[in-house]
Amino acid sequence: MLMTHAYRTHTCGQLRNTDAETTIRISGWVHRVRDHGGVLFFDLRDHYGITQVVADPASSAFKAAEGLRSEWVVRIDGKVRIRPAGTENKDMPTGLIEVYATDIEVLGPAAELPLPIFGEPDYPEDIRLKYRFLDLRRETLHKNIMTRTKVVSHLRNKMNDIGFNEFSTPILTASSPEGARDFLVPSRIHAGKFFALPQAPQQYKQLLMVAGFDKYFQIAPCFRDEDPRADRLPGEFYQLDLEMSFVTQDDLFATMQPVIMELFDTFKGNKTVRPEVPRIPHSEAIRRFGSDKPDLRNPIEMQAVTEHFAGSGFKVFAGMIAADPKVEVWAIPAPKGGSRAFCDRMNSWAQGQGQPGLGYVFWRDGEEGAAGPIAKNIGPERTESVRKQLGLNVGDACFFVAGRPEKFYRFAGDARTLVGKELNLTNENEFAFAWIIDFPFYEWSDEDKKVDFAHNPFSMPQGGMKALQEQDPLTIKAFQYDMVCNGFEIASGSIRNHSPETMVKAFEIAGVTKAEVEERFGGMYRAFQFGAPPHGGMAFGVDRLVMLIVGASNLREITLFPMNQQAQDLLMGAPSDPSPKQLRELHIRLNLPEA
RNA sequence: GCGGAAGUAGCUCAGUUGGUUAGAGCGUCGCCCUGUCACGGCGAAGGUCGCGGGUUCGAGCCCCGUCUUUCGCGCCA
Numbered sequence: 211m212l213m214t215h216a217y218r219t220h221t222c223g224q225l226r227n228t229d230a231e232t233t234i235r236i237s238g239w240v241h242r243v244r245d246h247g248g249v250l251f252f253d254l255r256d257h258y259g260i261t262q263v264v265a266d267p268a269s270s271a272f273k274a275a276e277g278l279r280s281e282w283v284v285r286i287d288g289k290v291r292i293r294p295a296g297t298e299n300k301d302m303p304t305g306l307i308e309v310y311a312t313d314i315e316v317l318g319p320a321a322e323l324p325l326p327i328f329g330e331p332d333y334p335e336d337i338r339l340k341y342r343f344l345d346l347r348r349e350t351l352h353k354n355i356m357t358r359t360k361v362v363s364h365l366r367n368k369m370n371d372i373g374f375n376e377f378s379t380p381i382l383t384a385s386s387p388e389g390a391r392d393f394l395v396p397s398r399i400h401a402g403k404f405f406a407l408p409q410a411p412q413q414y415k416q417l418l419m420v421a422g423f424d425k426y427f428q429i430a431p432c433f434r435d436e437d438p439r440a441d442r443l444p445g446e447f448y449q450l451d452l453e454m455s456f457v458t459q460d461d462l463f464a465t466m467q468p469v470i471m472e473l474f475d476t477f478k479g480n481k482t483v484r485p486e487v488p489r490i491p492h493s494e495a496i497r498r499f500g501s502d503k504p505d506l507r508n509p510i511e512m513q514a515v516t517e518h519f520a521g522s523g524f525k526v527f528a529g530m531i532a533a534d535p536k537v538e539v540w541a542i543p544a545p546k547g548g549s550r551a552f553c554d555r556m557n558s559w560a561q562g563q564g565q566p567g568l569g570y571v572f573w574r575d576g577e578e579g580a581a582g583p584i585a586k587n588i589g590p591e592r593t594e595s596v597r598k599q600l601g602l603n604v605g606d607a608c609f610f611v612a613g614r615p616e617k618f619y620r621f622a623g624d625a626r627t628l629v630g631k632e633l634n635l636t637n638e639n640e641f642a643f644a645w646i647i648d649f650p651f652y653e654w655s656d657e658d659k660k661v662d663f664a665h666n667p668f669s670m671p672q673g674g675m676k677a678l679q680e681q682d683p684l685t686i687k688a689f690q691y692d693m694v695c696n697g698f699e700i701a702s703g704s705i706r707n708h709s710p711e712t713m714v715k716a717f718e719i720a721g722v723t724k725a726e727v728e729e730r731f732g733g734m735y736r737a738f739q740f741g742a743p744p745h746g747g748m749a750f751g752v753d754r755l756v757m758l759i760v761g762a763s764n765l766r767e768i769t770l771f772p773m774n775q776q777a778q779d780l781l782m783g784a785p786s787d788p789s790p791k792q793l794r795e796l797h798i799r800l801n802l803p804e805a
Numbered sequence: 806g807c808g809g810a811a812g813u814a815g816c817u818c819a820g821u822u823g824g825u826u827a828g829a830g831c832g833u834c835g836c837c838c839u840g841u842c843a844c845g846g847c848g849a850a851g852g853u854c855g856c857g858g859g860u861u862c863g864a865g866c867c868c869c870g871u872c873u874u875u876c877g878c879g880c881c882a
Contacts, residue, residue, distance in 0.1 A: 248839035266839065280832085297840055305842090322815060322833060329831085329843070333816075336874055389882045412882080436881045437806095666882045702882085775875065 217285055217317075223259020227306045229290045234309065236261060237285045237317065239347065240278050242328050250275050254286060254309075257352075262299070262308040263288065274314040281327060281344075283318035286311050335766065339780040342771055354768045357477065358756045362429055364476060365450050365752075368469050374427040374452060379414035381407060381431070390434035393445070401797040407433035410749060412668065413734050415453040416706055419745040420737040427452040429752065437775075441698065443753060443765050444777040450755075453747030459689050459705055462746055463489070463645060466701070470693065470750070474641050477759045484642045491648040492687075496615070497540075500623020502649075505697030506642035508630030512622060515541045518596050519612070524569075524587035527612045539612045540622050543600045544629045547607035548572035552632065553582065556609060559628060565611075565621060572607035573597065584610060627697070641758065643695050648672070651688040652719065660721050665690055668734075669704035670746075671716060678715045689746070700755055703748020710738040 217237040225234065238256035245251075249266045252275065263286055265275040271288070278284065288309040299305030324340075325333050327347045338345045345351055366376070385392045385406035392406040408414075410432045418426045430451040438444035454462065467487055474483045484506070495504050498511045519527040519539045530537045547553070553570045560568035571582040571593055579585060585593045602608060609629070611622045630636040651671045653664040661683050669688040671677050677686050689705035707713050713735070714724045728735050756768040766772045773779050793799070 242842075244841045244844050246839055246841065246844070247837065249841080250839090251841050251844085253842070260842095262842070264840080294840070297842090299842060302842085325816060326832070334812090334874065337816080386882090390880080409882080434881065437879085439881085440876070442881070663882065668882080704882095776873095 221258035222254050222256040222261045223303060225261055225290055225304055225307050225309070227292055230292050230307065232290050233287070234290055235285065235287050236309065238283070239327075240280055240282045240284060242280065243278055245276065251308075252278060254284070259303060261304045262293075262302075263311050264308045265311045265314075269311055271311040271314045274316075275311060278314070278316075279320065281320040281323060281347075282316055283320075285315040285317055287313035335774060336780060339766075339772065339774055342781045346770070351767065354756070354760045354762060355770055357760050358752075358768050361473065361477060361756050361759060362448075362752060364473060365469070365750075366429060368472065369427045369450075369452070372465070372469070374425045375423060376427055376429075377418060377423070379408070379411040379428065379430065383408050383414075386410075386413060390436050393433045393435050396796040396798055398795050409434050410449065411451055412666075413731065415451060415747060416668070416734060416745065417737055419453055419455045420740070420742050422455075422743075424455045425452075426454075426747075430749075435777075438777070440764050441754060441757065443769065444773045444775065447765075448752040449749040450752055451747070451749040453745060455743040455745045457705075457744070457746055459647070459691065459746065462703065462705075462748060463691075466693075466748065466750075467645075470643070470700075470755075473755070474695075474759065478641065481639045481641060484640055487643045487645060489645045489647050492646055492650065493648070495644075495646050496619050500540075500619045500621075500626050501697070502646055503692065503694040503697055503699045504623075504644065504646075505627065505630070505636065506644055506694075507638070507640050507696055508627060508636040510543055510545075510626050510630050510635060512540050512542050512626060513600060514538050515596050515599060515610070518592045518599075519588065519610075522588040522592055524584055527569075527610070530612050534614070536614050537612060538615050539610055540615070540618075541596065541600055542609040542611070542622060542626050542629060543602055544570075544572075544607040544609060544633060545602070545635065546605055547629060547633050548574060548605045549607075550581070553607055553609075555632075556625065556629065560621075560625065563621060563624070568625065569610045570607055571596070573602065573604045575604050582607075641695055643693060646692045646694055647690075648687040649690040649692075650684070651686040651690075651716075652683045654684060658721075661719055663720050664688075665702075666704050667717065667720070668706050668713075670707040671712070675709070675712045675715060678712065678719060683719050691748070693748070693750070695758055698754050698758060699751070700758070701748050701750040703746065705744070705746035708738060708742040708744055710735060713738065 215235065217235070219235045220229075222236055222238045236254060238254040241253035241255040241260055243250070243252040249264065250272070251262055251264050253260045254263050265272045269275075271286075286309060288311040290307050291310055293306060293308050323344065325337055325344055327344060333345075346355065370376070382395060382405040385394070385404075386409055390409050392409065394404040394406055397403045397405060411428060411430050415426050415428075428451045430449050431446055432449055433446050435445070452466070454465065471483065471485070471487070488506075490498075490504070492502055495502055497514070498504070500512060516531060516537075516539045520531045522528050527539055531539070544552070549572070553572055556570065557568045569582075569584045571580040571585040573580050579590045580593045580597070596608065600608060609625060611618050611625070650664045651669065652661045655662040665688070669690045672687040672689055673681065691703055692699050693701035707716060714727055717727045718724070753765050753768060757765055760768055762768050771779065771781060778784065
């Protein structure tokens with residue numbers, strides 16, 4: 211047969227027993243060599259799959275095959291043949307055949323590997339990041355990246371299908387009002403001035419609405435110079451950013467909920483997607499779940515049980531309640547957690563968290579009343595009232611935290627998460643969503659001793675100008691919402707404040723003058739003077755969506771070339787020193803800290 | 806900026822109470838092996854125990870400092 215291509219007639223995932231006896235050419239990486247002396251096997255791998263190649267002393271390729279090592283790139287000419295009976299590999303799509311090599315050309319030999327491609331043990335991040343191109347060859351990461359690509363493509367197609375228009379907004383822009391630290395880019399032409407990379411295309415997309423484009427979306431890169439977390443990449447990340455005109459909050463939910471549900475339905479694998487997506491007010495989420503991004507797979511819901519402790523024999527709580535009317539006692543029910551061992555384990559965990567402890571009661575079989583120190587202190591009647599309120603039974607336990615809710619709700623939420631996990635109440639094979647709505651517009655800043663925006667300053671306060679003028683700012687809610695899934699915030703958005711007067715008033719309450727608003731958000735402030743439509747939108751964290759879908763616990767598992775925690779790219783060596791010429795052109799002199 | 810964990814062969818790790826020559830697996834190199842698919846067997850090379858200082862007769866191990874990686878806090882509209 212005349213070879214029609216320099217490198218391949220088939221991919222490494224393509225050949226089947228119907229190809230038997232054909233002469234083929236394949237190229238790829240040597241995955242694994244098994245040299246038996248007289249007969250030699252190796253697996254050839256490319257993006258599409260793995261094919262076993264075999265050579266024996268009768269083959270003209272035998273000598274070359276003996277020299278092959280892992281990860282060399284080679285071109286193989288050979289003949290497809292059915293594997294001898296009993297040597298088939300049913301775990302491989304190509305496992306019924308093998309390629310008998312007649313010619314081998316080494317296209318790219320490989321030095322000794324700093325990390326193996328075959329098998330996937332954990333490796334230190336610095337090695338993985340420095341040799342990212344090798345890490346990306348490994349099966350799991352390679353698959354994750356492909357899933358990411360398919361997710362992005364799915365979202366883009368879907369958004370186009372439902373009438374959204376994709377626009378690219380500028381990357382070199384002005385420093386924006388979001389809370390994060392900006393990445394700055396010096397301007398050569400304007401000495402001493404800097405561009406900022408966008409933290410989000412927030413102002414641009416709102417300007418697009420003012421410009422009449424109605425439905426905007428973008429898979430947008432966003433840049434924030436903040437320290438990372440496992441679920442927060444350093445430097446840059448991607449959002450599915452969207453904005454709509456003439457819509458209410460309900461319209462946005464009705465538009466995007468099906469998109470997200472269909473996405474997860476498409477990529478869920480053998481997990482299930484809970485069809486109900488409840489809308490939970492922010493304050494209720496805090497009280498029921500101890501979090502503004504509750505994991506609804508965990509069935510535990512907390513309740514206030516303050517009145518059962520007020521004036522009770524449990525002096526610690528009773529004293530706190532008497533001393534401060536804002537103090538509450540919350541109960542964290544633990545169904546089937548009714549054992550001393552479990553309760554003590556939770557108690558030591560709490561102490562490890564810097565808490566004095568975690569009070570509990572539990573109900574045992576064949577025992578009158580309840581066990582645990584708190585039960586004895588508050589007495590059987592109050593204990594029974596607690597049990598009834600929470601609907602608990604023999605075999606169950608309940609934990610208690612007391613104080614001002616804003617101080618302890620996080621800890622209570624963590625305890626709820628741990629109880630759910632320890633007692634296997636949380637179904638790990640499910641995706642459970644919720645909309646968290648009615649976020650507070652303002653919050654009290656202890657640091658600055660003033661009222662500050664709780665989240666997005668461009669949100670519309672519920673009640674509008676009237677609320678800003680008449681209400682206690684700390685009680686004002688915003689038309690602002692998050693979508694959460696399994697304890698992660700996957701989207702955040704709001705109905706925007708499109709009235710310049712209301713905007714000025716909103717900033718005034720946060721201590722920002724009209725002049726400052728005009729200076730810092732001049733483009734948008736000006737735009738709102740000339741016919742701004744009511745509009746709103748949201749942004750989904752693409753990285754987090756993919757992380758949830760593939761079940762990764764770290765964003766580096768779904769990102770092509772991530773930076774390390776110090777925001778360095780170890781592969782490319784970024785950031786790097788500028789040349790003296792570059793600095794001269796930019797009129798920049800370095801003022802480095804003392805070594 | 807702060808706190809926790811880790812750092813021993815190219816890679817993953819073990820290394821007891823401080824004790825004589827620091828080990829294993831994978832990989833690499835050499836030899837043997839005709840049906841493996843984590844092939845197998847024999848052998849070899851490979852180490853500034855992150856770095857610096859200290860305690861000690863003696864330190865991979867204890868102490869102090871420092872660097873690197875990571876997880877968390879701060880921060881993240």
